[in-house]
Amino acid sequence: MAQKPRIGVYICHCGTNIAATVDVKQVAEFAATLPGVVVARDYLYMCSDPGQGLIQRDIEEQELTRVVVASCSPRMHEPTFRGAGRQGGLNPYLVEMANIREQCSWVHSDRGQATEKAKWLVASVVAKSALLKPLEEREVDVTPGAVVVGGGIAGMTAALDVADAGFPVYLVEQSGRLGGRMADLNRTFPTLESVAKLMGPLIERVQTHSNITVLLNSQVTGVEGFVGNFEVTVSGEIPNLQVGAIIIATGYDIFDPHRKPELGYGQYPNVITSLEMEQRLAAKDLTGSGKAIKSVAFIQCVGSRDAQVGNEYCSRVCCMYTAKQSLQVKELLPDADVTVFYIDVRTFGKGAEEFYDEARATGVRYRRGNISEVIRHNGRVALIGEDTLLGRPFDFEADLVVLAVGMESRADAGDLSNLLKLARSSDGFFMELHPKLRPVDTAVDGVFLAGCCQGPKDIIDTVAQAKAAASSALIPLLRGVVPVISETALVDEEWCAGCGMCVDVCPFGSASLDPLWGVSRINAVLCKGCGACATACPSKAIRLQHFTTEQIMAQVDALVG
Amino acid sequence: MAEDNFEPKIVAFLCNWCTYTGADLAGTSRLQYPPNVRIIRLMCSGSVDPTYVLKPLLDGADGVLIGGCHPGDCHYQSGNYKARRRIIALKEILKSAGYDDDRVWLRWISASEGGRFAETVTQMTEAMREKGPNPMRRKWAV
Numbered sequence: 001m002a003q004k005p006r007i008g009v010y011i012c013h014c015g016t017n018i019a020a021t022v023d024v025k026q027v028a029e030f031a032a033t034l035p036g037v038v039v040a041r042d043y044l045y046m047c048s049d050p051g052q053g054l055i056q057r058d059i060e061e062q063e064l065t066r067v068v069v070a071s072c073s074p075r076m077h078e079p080t081f082r083g084a085g086r087q088g089g090l091n092p093y094l095v096e097m098a099n100i101r102e103q104c105s106w107v108h109s110d111r112g113q114a115t116e117k118a119k120w121l122v123a124s125v126v127a128k129s130a131l132l133k134p135l136e137e138r139e140v141d142v143t144p145g146a147v148v149v150g151g152g153i154a155g156m157t158a159a160l161d162v163a164d165a166g167f168p169v170y171l172v173e174q175s176g177r178l179g180g181r182m183a184d185l186n187r188t189f190p191t192l193e194s195v196a197k198l199m200g201p202l203i204e205r206v207q208t209h210s211n212i213t214v215l216l217n218s219q220v221t222g223v224e225g226f227v228g229n230f231e232v233t234v235s236g237e238i239p240n241l242q243v244g245a246i247i248i249a250t251g252y253d254i255f256d257p258h259r260k261p262e263l264g265y266g267q268y269p270n271v272i273t274s275l276e277m278e279q280r281l282a283a284k285d286l287t288g289s290g291k292a293i294k295s296v297a298f299i300q301c302v303g304s305r306d307a308q309v310g311n312e313y314c315s316r317v318c319c320m321y322t323a324k325q326s327l328q329v330k331e332l333l334p335d336a337d338v339t340v341f342y343i344d345v346r347t348f349g350k351g352a353e354e355f356y357d358e359a360r361a362t363g364v365r366y367r368r369g370n371i372s373e374v375i376r377h378n379g380r381v382a383l384i385g386e387d388t389l390l391g392r393p394f395d396f397e398a399d400l401v402v403l404a405v406g407m408e409s410r411a412d413a414g415d416l417s418n419l420l421k422l423a424r425s426s427d428g429f430f431m432e433l434h435p436k437l438r439p440v441d442t443a444v445d446g447v448f449l450a451g452c453c454q455g456p457k458d459i460i461d462t463v464a465q466a467k468a469a470a471s472s473a474l475i476p477l478l479r480g481v482v483p484v485i486s487e488t489a490l491v492d493e494e495w496c497a498g499c500g501m502c503v504d505v506c507p508f509g510s511a512s513l514d515p516l517w518g519v520s521r522i523n524a525v526l527c528k529g530c531g532a533c534a535t536a537c538p539s540k541a542i543r544l545q546h547f548t549t550e551q552i553m554a555q556v557d558a559l560v561g
Numbered sequence: 562m563a564e565d566n567f568e569p570k571i572v573a574f575l576c577n578w579c580t581y582t583g584a585d586l587a588g589t590s591r592l593q594y595p596p597n598v599r600i601i602r603l604m605c606s607g608s609v610d611p612t613y614v615l616k617p618l619l620d621g622a623d624g625v626l627i628g629g630c631h632p633g634d635c636h637y638q639s640g641n642y643k644a645r646r647r648i649i650a651l652k653e654i655l656k657s658a659g660y661d662d663d664r665v666w667l668r669w670i671s672a673s674e675g676g677r678f679a680e681t682v683t684q685m686t687e688a689m690r691e692k693g694p695n696p697m698r699r700k701w702a703v
Contacts, residue, residue, distance in 0.1 A: 075585060076585075099602075102588025102589060103584055103588055103600055107593055108593065121599065124601065443578075505643065508637075528637055530640050531608025532608060532637065535607065535610045544608060552603070556617050559570075559599045559622075561621075
């Protein structure tokens with residue numbers, strides 16, 4: 001006969017976040033009447049040190065065997081309160097939370113109704129808590145090493161940091177060379193450094209680093225496992241790579257201006273993309289034919305901020321590279337007329353606005369206007385558009401038109417997304433776990449994002465993000481162990497009929513039939529705790545620990561009973 | 562059918578990764594919705610056993626909401642598809658037993674769809690209020 005649980009209930013005010021809408025005193029008084037509850041308190045901030053201390057003291061003094069904290073979402077502070085339980089000597093899985101902030105006080109305004117609902121929610125979790133079982137906290141060893149996918153500036157930077165920390169890195173690059181799209185550029189903004197001079201030593205260091213294995217002409221074709229222990233399959237004759245972390249640095253595609261046929265790309269030889277312009281600037285020959293040039297026009301936001309082509313976002317680099325290219329044109333041809341047609345000029349970042357001012361000071365003209373069409377005119381081209389400051393249509397003749405093409409998510413991003421179960425945002429770029437607080441993490445533990453695969457950014461931001469991704473990937477590698485969930489499925493072999501339904505439904509291959517005993521075995525390391533097997537099991541021989549049918553039913557009883 | 566002052570009681574089973582997080586987002590966005598829904602957190606909609614749905618209905622809940630990730634977005638790859646098949650079958654059984662299967666709602670609400678969660682709860686509360694108290698209540702006898 002199990003001991004009767006001794007439950008402590010803690011109602012958090014969260015300052016006024018909860019207390020302003022929910023009568024916390026009343027909820028605490030109500031909680032004290034629930035079966036098994038020996039102490040019920042309310043406190044200003046349960047997550048504060050004194051709040052947690054309260055729990056720890058009660059565990060000791062009141063001999064609590066269960067703790068229920070009614071406060072914010074468990075997605076916010078479950079680790080905090082499990083930690084408080086652990087500190088107090090209680091198994092952390094005997095601590096449970098009722099969400100009376102996000103799912104009560106913040107979404108209801110009637111104090112009576114909100115208080116009533118908070119009581120139900122507390123009752124439900126208290127009922128569940130009585131049936132909780134202690135679970136073992138588990139860790140598994142991490143395979144030292146990382147796979148970095150993509151050999152551009154982001155991938156190389158991340159690879160070097162992980163390798164410098166002493167771990168083997170496999171740098172998987174789809175093309176036949178390192179450098180990525182950055183290698184196609186001539187000079188950087190706003191510092192006007194030679195890309196070749198920046199990139200040469202970097203590539204050299206990657207290629208000669210004793211911890212880095214560069215795999216060119218290679219693609220990731222399969223990923224198995226989980227944080228700490230991934231098995232990555234790469235195309236070709238290479239054996240599977242065993243690593244603890246994966247960094248995705250697959251970069252971007254350049255917008256194809258053929259998709260805006262009105263701009264004449266592909267039709268007129270003197271309409272080129274900004275990347276072609278980079279090459280011409282590098283060669284110091286703007287026409288490609290030596291013909292004299294009197295006027296150069298830049299058209300901004302080609303494929304960016306354009307709902308018609310499905311790209312509503314700003315590509316973040318075009319304003320600055322156009323400022324750079326226009327300066328370079330002025331350097332080459334001081335008498336040429338250089339005009340930039342823009343929607344808005346966005347020159348954020350260190351030294352960027354100053355750089356833009358410099359471009360204008362050298363005589364580059366900025367004209368706010370939408371270009372609707374580019375047509376051939378007297379051997380030159382004419383831009384037809386509307387001046388959006390004057391509200392007037394105009395046409396403008398030029399010898400060379402540069403389309404400031406934006407960035408897009410890679411056309412093959414879906415392949416990797418499927419392999420790794422990586423979420424993508426509506427613009428197609430890989431989605432970070434949190435836009436502000438977890439910018440390089442993904443929803444898949446142990447998989448990190450670096451560079452433009454996450455969204456358009458310049459080299460400065462790309463390098464910063466790559467270094468962030470590397471240091472995040474190093475956390476499990478340096479620690480050597482990773483925690484794994486304890487809330488796994490468990491088979492009661494007495495009840496198992498060996499039908500194999502669990503083997504069929506498990507998406508992670510964690511269930512298998514023991515050939516000798518004819519019963520299901522669940523590999524707790526592979527189990528992710530989804531509970532599919534427990535629900536599918538016809539003889540109810542499997543239970544998902546911490547979310548057992550018994551516990552859920554107790555919650556239902558408390559809610560509707 | 563609808564009684565005056567009748568307030569439906571709705572039990573919601575929400576998956577941890579999408580709809581539960583979406584409900585949290587509704588909170589952080591301070592979106593207001595009726596207090597009639599009471600949430601039980603599960604890891605995955607694919608773990609919703611038919612008994613989880615039947616038990617509250619027979620015990621007196623007026624509706625049951627199951628919230629999962631959008632097709633293709635399941636944290637566990639395929640749990641939401643399992644939930645979909647299971648709930649379709651369950652609704653068929655409810656119908657053939659003469660019960661109103663529209664008291665069981667299965668909805669895909671992602672972690673970023675706080676607004677959709679608040680709307681769903683509002684709509685469902687309204688719909689259950691329209692239907693009146695659940696007649697399945699107290700027909701439960703073993």
